[in-house]
Amino acid sequence: MDPVTSGILVVSALFVLMAIGTPIAFALGSVSLVALVLDQGMVELTYFGETFFHSIASFAFVAIPMFILMGAAVASSPTGRDLYRSLDLWMGKMPGGLAISNIGACSIFAALSGSSPATAAAIGKMGIPEMRKRGYPDGVAAGCIAAGGTLGILIPPSVTMIVYGIATETSIGRLFIAGAMPGLMLAGLFMLWTLIACKMAGGYNTPNPVAEAAANIKQNVEGNMRALVRVLPFLIVVSGILFALYGGVATPSEAAGAGAFLCLGLAIVVYRMWQVGPIKTIMRDALRESVMIMLIIAAAEIFAFALSSMFITQTVAGAIADLEVNRWVLMAVINVFLLVAGFFLPPVAVIVMAAPILMPIILEANFDPYWFAVVLTINLEIGLITPPVGLNLFIIKGIAPDIDLRDVLLGSLPYALCMVLGIVLLCFFPGIVTWLPDLIMG
Template sequence: MDPLHIGILISIVTILVLSSGIPVAFGLGLVSVGFLVAFEGIDSMKILAETFFAGIAEFSLVSIPMFIVMGAAVASSPAGKDLYEALDRWLHRVPGGLIISNIGACSIFAALSGSSPATCAAIGKMGIPEMRQRGYPDGLASGAIAAGGTLGILIPPSITMIVYGIATETSIGRLFIAGLLPGLMLTALFMAWSLFAAHRGGYNFRDAAAGFSLAQKLEVLPR
């Protein structure tokens, strides 16, 4: 059978299998293994096992579970709360300072965890309720966290960049260097947009009686 007909047959079978409601991962795996055995014989399963093992035996992949553990530890620690509180105190008098605090906290936390979901989870569980309490719209509150969470895949270290570097045989160090400047630029643009959105929408929900002295601003930094 020529490659064209094989490709058409695989496409048809894949669509039928996925239409049955089976999970996508299992469906694609079933189709690929089935056609591999059908065209190459049962002995091809040995090569498949060796290929799988070689794919996960990369030394560079050792760093990924370490980053995941570090991100989970930081997310469950008071670090996110202290970081958010510090930025809120220093930016208290800035119009829309709470939005900027969320973006800044996301960028710093992204550099600690290397993961976008961990960044959103750690900063969002404090930032969104606080913004709602001060009267910010729900869309703006969730949008600020969602936008800030994307910095986790840009600002190094990044788990996504490690996986991409291994898959494409690209220098992970160079990927980290290449992602640093766009990550910082995107952070600055997010903050600039926050100032513009706060000014345009009148989102300046400062409490005049809840100002912070210099001593109160400095005491939160060593945390």
């Protein structure tokens, strides 16, 4: 059977399994196993387990569960609530200020947790009910949180950037720096659209009834300032981690381990989480997400190995490379591919499967691999707020089940267009990505 036909059958089988609700890792693993046995024979069973475990037997992967543990310690504590209250103090009275402050809280919490679902859940639990109570449309309330949550996979430290760095053998520290400015740019675009949407809807600049606000303003300010003081130690820890990475003081795994220990300790001390229950919850959440991601990585590596063994990867890469088109047309084709893949697969799976295939093509077309990492990540961010998988959409629906899913989708769509605009801006101004890494690391 020729590689093209084999590739169509393998990908079709994968989509069928995912469509009937098979977990991503098991779908990837089972399709890979059947394809290898049919193509190479039963002898492949000997190497399946070895390849599966070897794919994650790298010290660099230690950074993933450690950063996840750090994010779980932050997400399971009231840090998101305190961030929300602090930013609402400064921005809540401007038109659309509460929604804008929620996006700001998402940006900061993304740096603390490194996880899009955790960011959307932590900020959304406080922000969505409060915005609806103050008269914001359901679409604006749901959309700004869903979009703000996607920043978790772009703003450093980011688990997906770690996976990209390992898959493509690029510097994780440089990837973290490369994601900082585009992350802030996207946050700015989100805030701009939120301001426009709120003005179109009439503006929302009265966060509380005037009499109540006048009576409680001192108490509110003091409470919000205390909340800000509680958040500051976590921000200092994240800043220290990034400094250690950028300065070459520690490897990503070492920095992640130190960050996890410090954030867990701060969550216990600052929020008095001395009981066994909260600590058990943190460990359970971190273990669950770590195992899920590591299983997806291992299964995706097996899937990539199967595609390579059947010469599917080489055929597709050769076909793309042989396209006699302008390099920007080639980049547009790649972006469409990544966008469609992000609709159906989680970011980690897309990166592990696609990045090694696309990297030689990107380098041959004279694109910067760190610039491409950011473009790829933004494409995958779009997939987090678009159906059919759209993880953040379902998180928002879980937080506010009485909001119609149609309103969640329509509220999130303009933010997806903001991400498309962000990709266009990066194509015209690649220095947004490359300037800071070149300045810091040369």
